[in-house]
Amino acid sequence: MDSATLHLDIDYVGSSGILLSTEQKTALQNSLLILKHQNKFKKVVFWGKITGCSKDYFVAQGVGNDEMKEKKTFYSLDCSKWALLPIATDELKILCSRIKGRFAGDPSYEYEHVEIRKVPGENGEENEEETTIAIREEERLAVTIDAIDRDVKIVPRGAYVKLPTGEIQSNPSFEGLSTSNAAKLTSYFHFDKSASLNKRNLMQKASFDKSLDFLGDISEDVPKGSWSVQFERGDAVVTIRSLLWIGYVFYHIPDTRSYGHVYVGNGEINLDLSFML
Amino acid sequence: MENATNIDPAESTEILTATSYLMKTSTKSKTSLYEHLSAILMKVLNERPENPVDILEDMSRNIKKSKFIVPNDTIQDESLLSPAVDLADQQKALFEVRTEEGEDMPPIPDDDQDLPLPDLMDIAHYFEQAGVGLSQMEVYRVFLALKTLAENYPLQTVRFWGKIIGLHGNYYIAETQYREGEDDDEDDLEDEEIEEDDRGDESENGSDEEDEDELPKSNYKPPPTIPREDNRTGANKYIYFVCSEPGKPWVKLPHVTPTQIDIARNIKKFFTGKLDAPIVSYPPFPGNESNYLRAQIARITGSCQISPLGYYHFDEDEDEDEDENVRDSFIVNLEFEGLSLKELLEPSLSNWVHHVQYLLPQGRCTWFNPTEKPEDDFEDEEDDEEREEPDEPEPETGPPLLTPISEDDEVDGRSSWTPYLSSRLVPAYACAVLRSNRWPGAYAFAIDRKFENIYIGFGHKYNSENYSPLPPPPVQDEFPSGADITEIDDPTIEEENALRAAQRAEEEDGEELDDEMDEEEEEDDD
Structure with missing residues (x-):
């Protein structure tokens, strides 16, 4: 959700129980503007909130010209002081995959993970060696946000164009999806390069546009039914909720440029999804 | 036209042919490139967008789109009832004020009139x-x-x-x-109906059992x-x-x-x-x-x-005496x-x-x-005796x-x-x-x-461990194997023939049997 229009756009996700208090909205409007200026971002988006047991993390992302490549993630506990998150490296991702449970709400909180490794010892015996790995919550937060972006961050078709230079930019002539298209999962793309392009059938090939269809759509996501599409207020707003990352809500107002997404949840992936459908 | 006079005739004919080519109407879209380009330029000059060169393709497409006109027909005026309008129609009733006849203003509520509605x-x-x-x-x-x-x-x-x-x-x-x-009495009625249905099923099962006797009786008793x-x-x-x-x-x-x-x-x-x-x-x-x-x-x-x-x-x-309850x-x-x-x-x-x-x-x-057995719930007396009395549960x-x-x-x-x-x-x-x-x-x-x-x-309880469905009940025990149900090999054709031959021989006049046949007969009898 663009920070500039956050106070208006947050109303569109209100039906999912996502609300910011007036105090938070005012504070965010102020601090995100400063954040944008200080870091020379093209725009700053309010990404969402990850609830911890004692405190909540508010998350914002600043983007440059290429929204896919130039992206920095910040977090704040009070909506006014922002801190840069560490980069989610592959190594960290492996470490964090072993942590489960709620976020504590303290960035310096350390999760301890005991790893038992078998080391060949003397006389051909195998000795068990215990190594304790400490992972800071800040690092886990970075990995979680990265995973959410990779798995469920979506944009409507046509909102972004790939320029002949390979740069990915928001499309100035995007006019929104029509109501009938807005109900189809094929009209929404994963905003992630690694998402594979799906095989298209003949109908889709007919309207194929290389500069628009450079991302994979979400209709083939596994398991089937991991998205819930709903029209709010008749057909005024389309709301898409991810069931994989419960708390991820995307909204789009058909036939307008207005769309956005926000995540408000406890930062845990829903691994029970296949049992729940 | 003034400039045209300065150009030599050869060039001017070239320009003429070029323009006439550009003005050639397309057989498909009934328009020409000349018209199209001038329309684009007009649009750019009228709207003055920033960096027009970047959005030229889109403008061109939009103009082409807007040119496409469906021949008028009667369906055109038929507006579809969108779900939003439908919902707004349904919600209209919410915004209506009930007024007394002849009064414009709704009555001011009295203090003693209490509507059970929270603010x-x-x-x-x-x-x-x-x-x-x-x-x-x-x-x-x-x-x-x-x-x-x-x-x-x-x-x-x-x-x-x-x-x-x-x-x-x-x-x-x-x-x-x-x-x-x-x-509300409706629910009670529904419940009774369900109970009656259950009983109906039981009685049907009972009649089935009478028809086909000797079906093994399950000793499973559903929990009350x-x-x-x-x-x-x-x-x-x-x-x-x-x-x-x-x-x-x-x-x-x-x-x-x-x-x-x-x-x-x-x-x-x-x-x-x-x-x-x-x-x-x-x-x-x-x-x-x-x-x-x-x-x-x-x-x-x-x-x-x-x-x-x-x-x-x-x-x-x-009463505080009711300690039990x-x-x-x-x-x-x-x-x-x-x-x-x-x-x-x-x-x-x-x-x-x-x-x-x-x-x-x-x-x-x-x-x-x-x-504790409800009084009206009667069951077979025999069943009750067979059943072990469960311990009084905590x-x-x-x-x-x-x-x-x-x-x-x-x-x-x-x-x-x-x-x-x-x-x-x-x-x-x-x-x-x-x-x-x-x-x-x-x-x-x-x-x-x-x-x-x-x-x-979403209406789900938090669980840090992943959900795992209940395991299915344990597999039923196999029927205890005994002598009367143990499987044995079928006799081969040779054995059968031998037996038949032996029987025939016995029937004829009790001739002595061959040793081999004797053995085989014994095998078959086993």
Whole structure:
């Protein structure tokens, strides 16, 4: 959700129980503007909130010209002081995959993970060696946000164009999806390069546009039914909720440029999804 | 034309041919490139967009699109009724004011006329400060819908319980109590019907057994069914109404049975948004989505309805001799002054209490002894004698009413509630908020004498371990193998022929048999 229009756009996700208090909205409007200026971002988006047991993390992302490549993630506990998150490296991702449970709400909180490794010892015996790995919550937060972006961050078709230079930019002539298209999962793309392009059938090939269809759509996501599409207020707003990352809500107002997404949840992936459908 | 005169004739003919080529009308779109380019240039000059060269392709496409005109026909004027208009039409009734005939203004309410309607906007205001709830306009629509509910049913209390999000639709839930004496009989009738159906099945089974005798009788006896709690008590204390959208009709949810609660604890399914949708699960859930919704509401209510200590108290006038019975009623303490924020936010959380009875593992709030036989439930006397008398089960007990939430079990090693202050900057006017960690989406706030609970979410309990469905029951034991059912090899053709030959030989005149045949005969007889 663009920070500039956050106070208006947050109303569109209100039906999912996502609300910011007036105090938070005012504070965010102020601090995100400063954040944008200080870091020379093209725009700053309010990404969402990850609830911890004692405190909540508010998350914002600043983007440059290429929204896919130039992206920095910040977090704040009070909506006014922002801190840069560490980069989610592959190594960290492996470490964090072993942590489960709620976020504590303290960035310096350390999760301890005991790893038992078998080391060949003397006389051909195998000795068990215990190594304790400490992972800071800040690092886990970075990995979680990265995973959410990779798995469920979506944009409507046509909102972004790939320029002949390979740069990915928001499309100035995007006019929104029509109501009938807005109900189809094929009209929404994963905003992630690694998402594979799906095989298209003949109908889709007919309207194929290389500069628009450079991302994979979400209709083939596994398991089937991991998205819930709903029209709010008749057909005024389309709301898409991810069931994989419960708390991820995307909204789009058909036939307008207005769309956005926000995540408000406890930062845990829903691994029970296949049992729940 | 002045310039044209300066150009030599050869060049001018070239320009002419070029322009005439550009002006050639396309056979498909009935327009020419010349017209199209001038239209684009006109558009650019009129609109003056920034960096026109970057959006040239789009402009060109848009102009081409706008040129396409469908020949007029009668269908054109037919406007489709969009769902938004349809819904607005349904919600129109919410905004109508009932006036007395001949009066423009609605009557000013008298003080003594009490409508059982909470000031939802006031409550929503506090929840908004806490960063919880629905958007303001949505709350107002719910408020109006609650008003129609209160007007159409004989209700004593109405409360907005919360919203449960489903896959294709959502549920707005109202928690109500009927006025004394206005009990609903429909549900009772339904229940009886179900029971009768069950009995019908049993009798059919019985007749089958008579027809085909000697079927092995299963010695499995289903655990006794535990009756549901009566209206106005325990888990059925309140009647819940749901609607999918404010303005649409309210639907009354059926009462909950202990079996439904028990099975709802073992399954985890998304709500679809359709009340009559079947619940496909293991263990099989008795009922459809409305029953599952009701069971989840009972579970959430049982663990997440909290109030500040002292707001409710037990009625002192009641007989205190009834030690055996758990107290299940309380009254509002009129002398309650409200607790300070400091007290409410105390980390031990001893100043908040549950004001809804604890749901026992049995699925009821008051324990029911399954071994006690109801008088009217007669069964075969023989069966009873065969059955081993089960030991008198230990009655299940839970924390009594108005137990502080500090007594709650921990969730994943952490407190089950997180307290916080709604405002960081102006704490003087803030309210105390509690967030449930057991049922993500359940919140409570309190300030002065006011407090309220709300639930907005998918209706699932938090579990740090992943959900694993119940294992299927153990495989049935095989029939004990004995001599009469042990498998033996079929005799081969040779053996059969040999036997037949032997029999024939015996029949003829008892001739001596060959040694081999003798042996084979013995084998066959085995």
